[in-house]
Amino acid sequence: MILIPVFLSIILVYTVFAVYAERKISGFIQDRYGPMEVGPYGILQTIADLIKLLIKEDIVPQSADRKLFIAAPAIIFSAIFAGYAVLPFAPGLEASRVSVGVFYLLAIISLDVIGLLMAGWGSNNKFSLYGAIRAVAQMISYEVPLSLSVLAVVMTCQSLDLQEISYQQSLWIGDYSKISDSNYLLGIESLGINITEVGGFLTWNIFRNPVLMLSFVVFFVASLAECNRAPFDIPEAESELVAGFHTEYTGFRFAILFLGEYAIMLLVSFLASILFLGSWNSPFPNMGFLRLADWTNGYPGTFSGIAWGTFWLISKAFSLIGLQMVIRWTYPRLRVDQLMFLCWKVLTPLALIIILISGFWRLMMN
């Protein structure tokens, strides 16, 4: 319960600076400065924008379905925010340790879809409705490769519990994991190289089971589509649909939708880091007398454990968000048929193959 306002404020601050970072990155990619006027290097620009947004008039279109229109932003944001409940930010620090955490997050995304549909339908605007329909079609489709790629991880870790998955990638796999007690190089026990004490990036899931590297790519692409991020932003394609499902939203409601959009980016980035990139574990391994992993990780439950864990998880998630932003400003928007081609003919078969291989890999692990 205490974590709710903490997470909420984290999301707010993150969103403010993510918007700033996005504008800066897009500027630099296009050889521009980006915002420069408000505050040093324009760092307060988003805050100024936010203030402007909050003091704007709150308009509900006359022919919109008032109840749905008003309820939709709340549903979208609360659904996404509920997803943060199961994220393990550090060893021993999570709002709720659920045994079905991964599954829960996937379910959250389908709730988000309902919210989008509500917003698009309630606006009673053709652009909004088109945006909503596209969003729903896209998100339902991409849930398939997303779930399959997550399934590969779940098979490797044999758990749906995000904290359990995190412990398995940590130095304390023996003490805290309920399923396995030691890590081997590339996860294969028969190689005989025990890296339980080495830690670092070598015990990340993508190295415990190298097939998961491909799975990570599938997950990342699918998560872009789930967030409606470019190049999968056809639901809010500004050149065709004005702004998609949030065309009619103004002021505070728009701010909430915007917040939800950035919150789900952060959510899937957290999920990707937890599932594939070692969760809250440091990327530095112990090498001989250089105990980098020991130095950059804190023992679970201690303050340093929480501090290091939070630091690593958040920095991993932010790197992924940075990658999302670079991708957004690099790739053109996909056509609908290309979108479906990528989903059903490329990512889904690839994810199925990955599941098959990681099943065999699991047999070799232990």
Add this chain to the structure above:
Amino acid sequence: MMTKGHINKGAKNTYWGSIAEGIVSLWTGILLTLKHLFQALRFKREPIGVENKDYFSFDKGIVTLQYPHEAIPVPDNGRYRLHNEIDDCIVCDLCAKICPVNCIEIDAIKSTEEIGKTSDGSTKRIYAGTFDIDMAKCCYCGLCTTVCPTECLTMTKTYDYSELDIRNMVYHFTNLTPEQAEEKKKLYEEKQKEKAKPKSQEAAKPGVENTKEVGEKSSIKPAFKPTIKPPVSPPKSAEESNVKSEEISGTSESGEVKSEEKKVAKPVFKPVIKSPTSTPKPAEETGVKPEDKAGTLDSGEVKAEEKKAPKPVFKPVIKAPSSSPKPAEEGSEKPENTVEPSETGELKAEEKKTPKPIFKPVIKPPVPKAHQTGEEQADQENKENKAEEKNKGSEEPKSEEVKKPAKPIFKPVIKPKPKQEGEQGDQ
């Protein structure tokens, strides 16, 4: 990657080919943007103009400038906001006439005596009651500065002068307050009343003054004449060719029934026009004289037409009256028609070729009326002469008030005087 790079574009649209091409192009794309991302962090362009030899050396990094804080210097020949040095302005109205978008509005007030001299020695005889330039309309062509005889109208380097209210884009350059302007106007009107009896002369004077000024300018400033002549001469050649061709066509092509008549009619007609026009002109106009004098019949025609040509509205009106007298002269109806087409055709063709837009301004419509009234008595030749003179007079000063009163009654009278005074002015 390299092996995939060998694959044909889209690999003939095969499944694996498309995927491979997709991966390769995605990779290339993200490398490109990342390159720009990191270059933008390290390099930036300096605010130097294109005249600097380093201008093209900034090929990496941020290309934009933070404008209000840094700006590329404006080149010396940059054309931006107009500025009028009203003390040097003789309110000749040339800028307003040449302006393709009519962004200059001038209300000229005749003074009763000479106001003063400009810095280059021209005499100022007209107050600018209003001299407004609407920079919101301005298209920055710079024609007004080219045509300005005293070079008081210039384009400055100021380009950042946007306003929240578009009415603030109208720049007022007059040095008179509205009350002062009113006062000057009254003063002038009173003077006019005083000279009610010798009105004709008085009324003529303003026009004369203008011509004087033109004369002064032309005589003082060598730079001025060339600007007038070049536009004049090319149309001539065109007109000459037109004239000839039409004459020819008149003879050969249209030689149905009227061909002979036309032939007869034209030779008779043209000489009549030319001789009167050619004689007055030399006296009237300083710059154009040589051509007139040298002019053969053709050139005489040409000039008459040139001057007419500027008036798109004017000529059609002239012809109608001119045609009515003709029937009386030339008996048969057909000749009239034939005469008109030949002349009007020529005229019209020339009109089209010569730059109309400059001359359209409101001034002309009143002119034709004046003509019609005056012309009923006069011959075609006279009319045409008048037209020419009016054009000459109106082209430069263009102040409507002057002409309107002057024309209806005075035209016969006007002609001789302008010549004299113009000559005086020249002297």
Add this chain to the structure above:
Amino acid sequence: MINNPEVYFFYFFASIIVGSALFLLITKNVVYSAFALLSTLLGVAGLFVLASADFLGIMQIVIYIGGVLLLFMFAIMFANKLTGQHYIITEHKNLLSGIILGIVVFIIFATAILNAGYKEQLSYYPDKGTVSGIGVELMTSYVLPFEFAGVFLFVALIGASIVAGYLIKDKIKK
């Protein structure tokens, strides 16, 4: 028993379910009933979680909300497009027989549940998650129905794609 906070949660979820189900029945606007169904399903999921069947609760959300309800909404939206109306307005016919039928069904279910003796069998109150138990049971005791379900779904998938494919073929021929 009242001291147990779970009871309050139960009543909370139960009231959500009953309230939104009633609204679903009463409202004439089909879109509203679809969204009422959403909250009904969410309430049921909450009850499942409350009964320590968290896997089932999540399944409820994923399948019924993420799948079925979304398809409902799509159908509603496209039907709406066809009729040209803004909303589909339903009518309440046969109110009396509906109420009688509902009461009868309720009585049947209630007696069945009360006579089934779930309370006595519910001595086992799972402490940890149910996921592994479900997995083991699915792959051992219930592998036949599980496989049957899989085959049925696969058949449905193929059937759907064939139907859709025929439509496309017809269009191409034309």
